Amino acid sequence: MASVTMIAKNAEQPRGGFISPKRMKKEHYSDGVVLKEENISPNTVGMAVDYLARVAMGTEPEKAFAISLRGADLSGHGAEAKDLVDGIKGLDDESIRNACRLVGFDQVVRAGIMDPGMYGFSVPDDATCQNIRTMVERTVKFFEIHGPVLIDGVTFIGGYTDTVTSGDGDYVTEDTIWDLKVSKSEPPSKYTLQLAMYFLMGKRSVWPELQKLKKIGIFNPRLNASYSFDMGTLETSTVSQIEKIIGY
Numbered sequence: 001m002a003s004v005t006m007i008a009k010n011a012e013q014p015r016g017g018f019i020s021p022k023r024m025k026k027e028h029y030s031d032g033v034v035l036k037e038e039n040i041s042p043n044t045v046g047m048a049v050d051y052l053a054r055v056a057m058g059t060e061p062e063k064a065f066a067i068s069l070r071g072a073d074l075s076g077h078g079a080e081a082k083d084l085v086d087g088i089k090g091l092d093d094e095s096i097r098n099a100c101r102l103v104g105f106d107q108v109v110r111a112g113i114m115d116p117g118m119y120g121f122s123v124p125d126d127a128t129c130q131n132i133r134t135m136v137e138r139t140v141k142f143f144e145i146h147g148p149v150l151i152d153g154v155t156f157i158g159g160y161t162d163t164v165t166s167g168d169g170d171y172v173t174e175d176t177i178w179d180l181k182v183s184k185s186e187p188p189s190k191y192t193l194q195l196a197m198y199f200l201m202g203k204r205s206v207w208p209e210l211q212k213l214k215k216i217g218i219f220n221p222r223l224n225a226s227y228s229f230d231m232g233t234l235e236t237s238t239v240s241q242i243e244k245i246i247g248y
Contacts, residue, residue, distance in 0.1 A: 004167030008194035017189025024227040040122040046182040047103040053139040071108030093129045135221035159201030163247030169198045176215040182222045
């Protein structure tokens with residue numbers, strides 16, 4: 001019993017991966033902005049960028065930060081988290097700082113970490129706030145071009161197994177399921193496996209939008225680059241191997 005992310009991270013893959021990142025179509029976008037050094041963890045930055053981008057594209061803050069709010073409730077910090085989410089009004093520094101503090105509660109749900117001292121309260125400095133703002137704006141612009149976004153925070157009800165019991169994707173457009181990453185490096189094969197698992201689980205899920213998917217993709221607003229792969233070109237034997245990892 002584990003999450004998609006955990007299984008993809010630990011799965012034994014052939015050399016280069018089941019889907020080599022080199023097989024992905026890369027597109028780079030340029031806005032002339034150079035990001036600065038950050039003072040908080042990339043994981044916190046990544047979640048803040050993801051959830052704030054959802055809000056910027058029209059999702060209610062309570063829905064975008066639903067996992068954070070659930071974690072806060074479980075750890076006895078529900079009232080504090082409610083104040084934080086109410087303080088997210090846009091992409092001003094205060095909203096961004098509220099978001100970074102709020103996403104710390106995600107770890108209660110995702111990793112079972114109940115001690116507030118272990119997960120909470122990262123405070124981004126001015127440069128980090130500006131980086132997050134830039135990456136949110138890049139994400140919104142990307143989906144203005146490659147969207148619209150049909151579902152954000154997609155789950156795979158009907159597609160989970162005794163092996164894979166949890167996992168949620170970031171964004172679904174007409175024919176692609178996208179993951180948002182803010183890594184400083186090119187995507188490794190564990191990311192492509194994670195997305196392939198989402199894709200195959202989506203085909204068995206209850207959501208009709210996921211039956212139409214053809215591609216997997218990664219958008220990295222830190223690098224301002226996207227990577228996509230047509231799953232129709234994946235060898236049948238490889239599909240079968242990934243399905244076995246999921247537990248089909």
